Amino acid sequence: MANKKGHRRFGSIRKLSSGRYQASYLGTDGQRRTAPETFERKRDAEQWLSVLEADIVRGDWTDPLLGEVTVGEFGRQWLVDHRCSRRTREEYASLWRLHVAPFLAEARIAELSTERVRAWRTDLLASGRSEDRTAKAYRLLHTVMATAVDDGRIKRNPCRIKGAGQYRTPERPFASVAQVFALAGAVPARYRVLVLSAAFTGLRWGELIALRRCDVDLRARIVRVHRSVGQTQAGEMVVGPTKSEAGTRAVAFPAVLSDDLVAHLTSYAESGTTGLLFTGSRGGELRRGNFHRETAWTKTVVRVGLPAGFHFHDLRHTGNQLAAMSGASTRELMRRMGHGSMRAAMIYQHASDERDRAIADRLGQHIEGERTAEADGGDEGQADDEDEGGDGDAVPA
Structure with a gap:
């Protein structure tokens, strides 16, 4: 029971039978809310209300009732509402089910502190989860x-732990x-x-197998990428948008690929303008498992001198390395790769080291040439001065 109730311009303070002070206030929605804890001194309660009033005036107030939802409830609804491909949704659901929910599902989001997030991450690593x-x-x-x-x-x-979301593969x-x-x-x-x-366009597997005849422009030497195929955990092939908005793009291919493409369109692509460019040996969409089996991929890569762990995706890596070595800027790589941020494109910039050394060599040659020309010009100038000086001495006073 309250023994005393104070009156203020903003909020109210009352003294409880325990001797502690309780602060309450009206939110922007007109509902009364109570401070999450009581205070030993009335002055402390007043200060708490003053800070809260300032937050409301600045528009920084958050309704504490909204923070009562648990991490588990909010996360489950987020997975439903978030716009992404079906395969990505499956990946998110797996991460949440196996690595987040068992540790944090019961916590209220308002009480999820950086310290608790740090402890959760430590527990994941300690329990054997990979980095x-x-x-x-x-x-x-x-x-x-x-x-x-x-x-709000x-x-x-x-989640404010520096470097926690990064992993150097x-x-x-x-x-x-x-x-x-x-x-x-x-x-x-x-x-x-x-x-x-x-290898020569840097397209992803899902983007390649989604290509259709109408996406290939042989005259302009470009392929238009505006869809991708993903395989769900149940094995269903799902056609959807590219990985990101930046993934919708036109990618030029080198002329060396043109003749092979023409032959492929004649022999292996489905008929009709919307026919698939790449199909399985029995027709229809190409599945990654069938491709690896029919190509004996693991043995084949070794047979041509590549490391045993060489993946199909490493051909995309190869294409981006070649583009970087050909002088593509970071922005150009981003566009070619279909990335909206520089982070991934920067990975390939080290591939231009060889080109940079060639530039440095040419720069050195230019510098040496300039210095040689300057030296030669200086010597000629000095000889001219000496001749003029000699002639001067010969002139009678």
């Missing part, structure tokens, strides 16, 4: 909590041009252009 999966789980939680901030449920994202191998052609010649003929296209 890669832990980083992905952290990025997912960070994104979910960012939505909670946008919704919490003031600040508790081992550098993937890439093939030389000779190895690309050797690999293309070693797989069944119907997959030759698939290998060459992956």
Whole structure:
């Protein structure tokens, strides 16, 4: 029971029978709310209300009732509402079910502190989760909590651990041009252009197998990418948008690929303008498992001199390396790769080291040439001065 009730311009304070003070106030919706804790001194309660009033005036107030929802409830609804491909949704659901929910589902989002997030991440690593999966789980939680901030449920994202969402993957191998052609010649003929296209355009597997005849412009030497195919955990092939808005793009291919593409269109692509460019040996959409089995991929890559762990995706890596070595800028790489941020494109910039050395060599040659020309010019000037001086001495006073 309250023994005393104070009157203020904003909020109310009353003294409880315990001797502590309780603060309450009317929210912007007209509903009365009570401070989450009581105060030992009336002055402390007044200060709390003053800070809260300032937040409301600035528009920074968040309704504490909105923060009562649990991490588990909010995350489940986020997975339903978030716009993404079906395969990505499955990946998010797996990360949430296995790595987030068992540790944080019962916590209220308003009480999810940075300290607790840090402890959760530590527990994941200690329980045997890989650094890669832990980083992905952290990025997912960070994104979910960012939505909670946008919704006005919490003031600040508790996922504020520097570097927690990053994981440096081992550098993937890439093939030389000779190895690309050797690999293309070693797989069944119907997959030759698939290998060459992956290496010389840098398209993803899902983007390549979604290509149709109408997406190929032989005269302009471009392929138009505006869809992707993903395979669900149940094995269903799902056609959807590209990985991001930046993924919708037109990618030019080198002339060396033109003749092979023409032959492929004649022999292996489905008929009709909307026919698939790449199909399985029995027709229809090409599945990754069937491709690996029919090409004996693991043995074939080794046979052409590539490392045993060389993946099909490493052909995309190869294409981006070659583009970087050909002088593509970061922005140009971003566009070619279909990435909306510089982070991925910057990975390939180290491939231009060889080109940079060539530039430095040419720069050195230019500098040496300028210095030689300057030296030669200086000597000639000095000789002219001496001649003029000699002639001067010969002039009678």
